Amino acid sequence: MDRNEPLKRLFNASQRVLFLLAGSLAYWLAGGEILTSGTDDPGPVALAVAMTAAALVAAVVNAGLLSVVLQRSNAGSLRVISLELVRQVIPSYASYGIAAYLLVILWAPADLGLASAVLFLPAILVIQWGLHTHATEWSTRHALLTPFVEALDLRHPGAAEEARLVTGAASAVATGMGMGSAEVDEIATAARLRDVGLLALDGSPPAIVRRDHPEAAAQVVGSVTFLREPLDLIAAHHERVDGLGHPHGLRGADIPLGARVLAVADIWGHHVAEGGSPADAVAHCERMVGESLDEHCVAALRRALERDQLPRRGVV
Numbered sequence: 001m002d003r004n005e006p007l008k009r010l011f012n013a014s015q016r017v018l019f020l021l022a023g024s025l026a027y028w029l030a031g032g033e034i035l036t037s038g039t040d041d042p043g044p045v046a047l048a049v050a051m052t053a054a055a056l057v058a059a060v061v062n063a064g065l066l067s068v069v070l071q072r073s074n075a076g077s078l079r080v081i082s083l084e085l086v087r088q089v090i091p092s093y094a095s096y097g098i099a100a101y102l103l104v105i106l107w108a109p110a111d112l113g114l115a116s117a118v119l120f121l122p123a124i125l126v127i128q129w130g131l132h133t134h135a136t137e138w139s140t141r142h143a144l145l146t147p148f149v150e151a152l153d154l155r156h157p158g159a160a161e162e163a164r165l166v167t168g169a170a171s172a173v174a175t176g177m178g179m180g181s182a183e184v185d186e187i188a189t190a191a192r193l194r195d196v197g198l199l200a201l202d203g204s205p206p207a208i209v210r211r212d213h214p215e216a217a218a219q220v221v222g223s224v225t226f227l228r229e230p231l232d233l234i235a236a237h238h239e240r241v242d243g244l245g246h247p248h249g250l251r252g253a254d255i256p257l258g259a260r261v262l263a264v265a266d267i268w269g270h271h272v273a274e275g276g277s278p279a280d281a282v283a284h285c286e287r288m289v290g291e292s293l294d295e296h297c298v299a300a301l302r303r304a305l306e307r308d309q310l311p312r313r314g315v316v
Contacts, residue, residue: 015065023058027051035108042109048101055097059089088181095127145189148196158273159195161313166262166269167191168311172304173261173297187258190230191265194237229258237262240292252294260294264301267293268310278310 032050033042063085070081099120106116153160170191174184236250236259243251264285271281282298282305289295304310 011065011069015062018065019058019061022061023054026057027054029053035104044105047104051097051101051104055093055100059093060086063089084175084181092127096124099124099127145192149192152196156195162269162273163192163195165272165311165313166194166265169268169301169304170262170265172309173265173300174258176300176303176307176309177257177261177296179257183258186229187233187261189227190233190237190258190262191269193227193230194234194262194266232256233258233262235259237266239263241294242291245292255294260297261300264293264297268301272313275313278305278312 027050030050030053031046032054035042063082067078067082067085070085103116103120106112106119110116112119149160149163152163167188171184171188174187179187233256235247236256239245239248239250239255239259241252241255241260243249245255267288268278268281268285271284272278276284282302285293285298285301289298301310
């Protein structure tokens with residue numbers, strides 16, 4: 001909390017102790033035994049059941065602790081945050097669980113002892129390297145977006161704050177509609193960059209009201225390969241469900257779902273950035289259902305408001 005580095009390190013250390021203890025307790029309750037070199041083979045199935053129980057409980061405890069921190073820091077729904085984190089940690093725990101299971105089999109029943117650890121150390125390091133690389137890549141991708149938003153804020157003061165509001169609302173709506181983490185990430189990226197095309201536009205009428213700025217976004221960041229899908233959403237977020245939008249006049253379900261989510265978040269975020277309350281902004285969006293906005297996306301926005309998942313103006 002509050003970027004307190006010592007507190008963060010204490011939390012990380014305590015977190016590991018807690019889910020190690022929880023996993024060990026689950027292993028014991030599931031009938032697991034402490035195995036030593038030369039011990040009787042407990043049976044691969046019994047061992048797998050006990051270790052699976054340990055991995056599941058450790059994953060849930062880990063996700064639970066992180067969920068509380070995230071909920072306290074962004075006032076979102078603890079249930080939604082927890083479910084999303086559980087979906088994210090299970091694949092990594094499955095990888096570690098399989099490696100650990102094979103390690104235990106070789107250590108005790110196969111009587112290899114420490115030699116098994118030496119054999120498995122490279123595999124475990126590769127798993128850790130893969131997870132770390134994925135996290136670093138995600139962080140780097142999002143760090144690359146910041147200069148574009150900051151440059152836009154210099155040209156149009158307040159654009160960064162509005163981008164933050166729209167991004168938070170888009171993420172809440174997409175998550176509330178049951179989209180996966182990859183889709184939510186694409187929509188959130190599109191929300192941050194939806195007005196970046198204004199950097200490529202000049203002249204009259206003023207760029208802030210130019211209708212072609214979504215298409216111009218490709219001129220600014222089109223060469224960045226990982227932004228291909230978000231750029232498609234940006235290009236379509238001014239379509240209307242009644243078919244009177246632009247640039248292609250798409251109607252209803254022909255508009256990509258991510259673009260429909262972004263359209264709702266865009267209108268909500270702009271209304272809040274202009275001084276409207278979150279509740280008034282939701283009501284404003286509800287009046288546009290069937291014309292500009294998709295009813296299911298607006299309903300998800302209403303649920304996000306009721307669950308206190310929407311960002312607040314001026315509160316990061």
